[in-house]
Amino acid sequence: MRLVVLDSVLIDLTLRVDALPDRGGDVRSEGSSLSVGGGFNVLAAVRRQGVEALYAGHLGDGPFAELARAALAAEGVGVLDRAEGGPDLGVCVVVVDGGGERTFITAPGAELALDPSSLATLELVADDYLYLSGYNLAHPELARVISPWFESVPEYVTVAFDLGARFADADPSVLAKVLTRTDWLLANTNESRALTGLDDLGAVARDLRGRVRRGVVIHDGAAGCVVASGGVVNRVTGYPARVVDSNGAGDAHNGVFLAGLANGLTAVEAADRANGAAAMAIEAHGPATAPTAASLDAWFESVRA
Numbered sequence: 462m463r464l465v466v467l468d469s470v471l472i473d474l475t476l477r478v479d480a481l482p483d484r485g486g487d488v489r490s491e492g493s494s495l496s497v498g499g500g501f502n503v504l505a506a507v508r509r510q511g512v513e514a515l516y517a518g519h520l521g522d523g524p525f526a527e528l529a530r531a532a533l534a535a536e537g538v539g540v541l542d543r544a545e546g547g548p549d550l551g552v553c554v555v556v557v558d559g560g561g562e563r564t565f566i567t568a569p570g571a572e573l574a575l576d577p578s579s580l581a582t583l584e585l586v587a588d589d590y591l592y593l594s595g596y597n598l599a600h601p602e603l604a605r606v607i608s609p610w611f612e613s614v615p616e617y618v619t620v621a622f623d624l625g626a627r628f629a630d631a632d633p634s635v636l637a638k639v640l641t642r643t644d645w646l647l648a649n650t651n652e653s654r655a656l657t658g659l660d661d662l663g664a665v666a667r668d669l670r671g672r673v674r675r676g677v678v679i680h681d682g683a684a685g686c687v688v689a690s691g692g693v694v695n696r697v698t699g700y701p702a703r704v705v706d707s708n709g710a711g712d713a714h715n716g717v718f719l720a721g722l723a724n725g726l727t728a729v730e731a732a733d734r735a736n737g738a739a740a741m742a743i744e745a746h747g748p749a750t751a752p753t754a755a756s757l758d759a760w761f762e763s764v765r766a
Contacts, residue, residue: 462723463513464716465541465585467593467607468500468623469572470518470533472525473748475555475708481564497532498553498748499572502709503592503623506716506738506751508536512723515539517583521571523549532749542579547571561704561743565626573602580610587617590719595625595652598635608635614642619675621719623711624648624656644675645722647715653679662687666694676728678718678735680711685736690728697732700764702740709748714739716751737761 477492504514516533519542520526526549533540551570557563585591591614598604614620622643628636640646646669654660657668662679666689669677676690685699717738721731738757742750752760 462588462590463515463586464504464507464590464592464719464723465515465517465583466500466504467517467591467597468503469551469596469603470497470501470504470516470520470529471499471551471553471567471570471572472496472528473498473553473555473708475557475706475747477557477706477746479559481556481558492746494747495528496747496749497529498555498709499596500592500594501529501532501536501538502712502749502751503716504533504538505536505749506713507720508538509751509753510717510720510724510757511754512720513539515541517541517580518572519544519575519579521547521550521574523571525550525552526571541583542576544576544579547574555708555748557706557708561707563706563708569600573600575603575606577606577610580606585615585618588723589617590619590621590723592621592623592715592719593639594623595628595631595636598631598639599625599627601632604632604635608638611639611642619644619722621645621647621715622673623715624652626652628652629655640672643673645719646673646677647680647711647718648677649680649711650682653677663694670694678714678728678732680714680739686714686732688728688732695729695732697729697736699736700740702744704743706746706750707743709750710739710743712748713742713751717757734761737764 476490554566670689679687714735718735
């Protein structure tokens with residue numbers, strides 16, 4: 462199995478504060494970091510579970526692009542688009558408050574300049590998983606490239622769609638087309654409720670299950686997640702964790718879940734493993750904090766002892 466990711470790789474500038482300031486106010490940051498994030502988080506998560514991964518987006522040229530290339534190489538992630546030139550990679554300012562919640566402000570960059578000719582060179586094979594997000598569809602520049610290409614994705618490819626906080630900014634017809642071809646829909650409670658207009662998570666999961674091919678995973682924070690596959694909705698209980706930084710926890714969950722499916726686990730088994738990975742991820746600073754397979758195995762041994 463190989464995970465091919467279209468979700469854009471970005472640079473995260475993370476600021477840690479006790480609380481967000483009032484409009485026009487000012488607060489002191491208790492720490493800051495510059496790291497590779499966005500689609501890199503799920504790429505790193507699956508690689509750390511021993512699954513092959515390929516980034517199919519555009520990196521551009523500049524110091525941020527070089528930082529991203531080095532991080533991808535360090536994780537053993539392949540890069541489809543080798544073209545350089547143009548603007549540098551975009552930046553996401555991530556403000557993490559004292560409760561571990563994150564707030565984003567994104568300044569797009571080279572990732573929006575994805576060339577259709579690059580995607581035309583992508584050869585998808587049996588057992589490939591294709592991963593994209595609502596952020597890809599929210600930017601018209603990317604949607605214009607991805608949407609027509611997406612129609613050519615072979616039936617033997619498993620499509621995983623991370624709904625994302627900005628899915629509502631996408632063209633409704635494009636969003637509907639992507640959902641119809643989606644095998645696994647991945648979302649959090651706020652996103653899934655906003656898409657369906659429903660409140661009860663069981664009803665939300667059943668509604669979304671009817672829109673996609675195989676199943677739905679709804680992240681529910683410390684409570685774990687809800688998995689709908691076949692005709693069954695399951696609550697998969699989460700694990701206690703000290704919330705340090707929630708940035709990237711959903712990506713860790715998505716990557717480990719998909720890696721679990723690829724490794725032959727059932728959806729519920731894969732979701733349980735993903736819940737453990739997310740619990741580990743939120744106890745560390747930074748976006749790409751998914752554990753390795755070995756460290757996750759050891760963590761499960763300790764919590765189940």
